[in-house]
Amino acid sequence: MRGLKVPKRQGESVHKYLVEKNALLKGYKIKRNDEFLYFPLNGEVPGYEIVDMDFEKSSSHPESLCKFGLKSYDTIGDIAIVDIPEELEDKKEDIAHILLNRRSIQTVVRKTSRISGTLRTRTYEHLSGEEKTVTIHKEYGLLFKVDIEKVYFNPRLSTERWRIAQDVKPGEVVIDMFCGVGPFSIMIAKNAQPEVVYAIDINPRAIELLRENIVLNKVNKVVPILGDARKKIALLGYADRIIMNLPQNAFEFLPEALSHGKIVHYYCITSDIEREYERIHALRQNLGHTIHIMSQTTVKSYAPDMDMYRIDLTTM
Numbered sequence: 001m002r003g004l005k006v007p008k009r010q011g012e013s014v015h016k017y018l019v020e021k022n023a024l025l026k027g028y029k030i031k032r033n034d035e036f037l038y039f040p041l042n043g044e045v046p047g048y049e050i051v052d053m054d055f056e057k058s059s060s061h062p063e064s065l066c067k068f069g070l071k072s073y074d075t076i077g078d079i080a081i082v083d084i085p086e087e088l089e090d091k092k093e094d095i096a097h098i099l100l101n102r103r104s105i106q107t108v109v110r111k112t113s114r115i116s117g118t119l120r121t122r123t124y125e126h127l128s129g130e131e132k133t134v135t136i137h138k139e140y141g142l143l144f145k146v147d148i149e150k151v152y153f154n155p156r157l158s159t160e161r162w163r164i165a166q167d168v169k170p171g172e173v174v175i176d177m178f179c180g181v182g183p184f185s186i187m188i189a190k191n192a193q194p195e196v197v198y199a200i201d202i203n204p205r206a207i208e209l210l211r212e213n214i215v216l217n218k219v220n221k222v223v224p225i226l227g228d229a230r231k232k233i234a235l236l237g238y239a240d241r242i243i244m245n246l247p248q249n250a251f252e253f254l255p256e257a258l259s260h261g262k263i264v265h266y267y268c269i270t271s272d273i274e275r276e277y278e279r280i281h282a283l284r285q286n287l288g289h290t291i292h293i294m295s296q297t298t299v300k301s302y303a304p305d306m307d308m309y310r311i312d313l314t315t316m
């Protein structure tokens with residue numbers, strides 16, 4: 001979910017502004033710490049810092065999941081995806097019923113595994129509503145057809161994709177090494193003016209859906225490539241920018257990325273960011289060419305003691 005972050009002293013005026021603009025996401029609690037307030041958003045609010053985060057359902061909501069101790073769920077298109085612990089097994093129908101009554105939800109599924117394997121997919125149990133796994137997800141005005149069982153898609157990365165698209169300069173050649181159904185590639189093609197975006201994925205179903213998403217979003221700068229990014233990148237020329245959204249094992253592909261691009265957006269999930277820097281430093285010595293660390297961004301929290309980071313590297 002997207003949150004607008006403001007210093008506490010601006011809270012009152014920003015709250016008023018968001019209510020006027022009808023940009024506050026209803027049914028969720030505003031978050032706070034000692035310095036900042038975080039408002040749950042349902043619309044565009046230019047000029048403010050936007051962060052990806054979870055918000056707790058407000059207990060005043062008549063159909064809140066809070067009574068079951070569940071804080072959040074995801075929606076991809078019209079499919080609600082909920083993580084129900086085993087001790088709530090006998091409540092799963094009630095939970096599904098609450099979610100199915102939410103506006104625009106047609107299907108409710110429960111996660112039955114962790115994301116795993118090369119294709120980064122998981123399994124689901126159908127709980128309620130239409131029995132399907134394919135849906136169309138809307139993000140920043142774009143449409144992404146997704147098959148939740150066959151491909152990876154994370155609606156919580158929408159702000160990150162938007163941020164990357166803002167960085168792309170006109171005429172850039174971009175390589176999206178692990179593109180999935182194309183959310184980074186299409187966000188860039190639609191919101192920047194790249195010369196071309198090469199979108200690589202090893203999952204045939206992801207590339208099939210990417211082709212459909214290119215048509216759905218009427219973009220013509222994205223070139224889908226099915227195969228292993230390590231091999232396929234060697235066939236492409238030098239790129240201005242490479243996106244490495246495979247946080248669990250992008251490090252294995254880093255030498256290839258650094259040899260083929262000027263700016264590399266490297267994603268990782270770790271509880272120890274210093275160790276990640278040590279690994280990059282060691283690689284720098286082995287590769288024997290220049291690698292500068294440009295910046296580091298915390299993309300989202302992954303587990304209580306782990307975050308997902310983006311480290312921007314350059315070989316110039």
Ligand SMILES: C[S@@+](CC[C@H](N)C(=O)[O-])C[C@H]1O[C@@H](n2cnc3c(N)ncnc32)[C@H](O)[C@@H]1O
Nearest residue numbers: 118119152153178179180201202203228229245
């Ligand atoms: C974490 S997902 C990211 C997908 C997409 N960037 C997104 O934001 O939805 C990683 C993707 O990398 C793909 N993948 C894994 N190993 C690969 C490889 N060796 N070459 C190309 N793609 C690969 C998976 O199929 C998966 O779609």
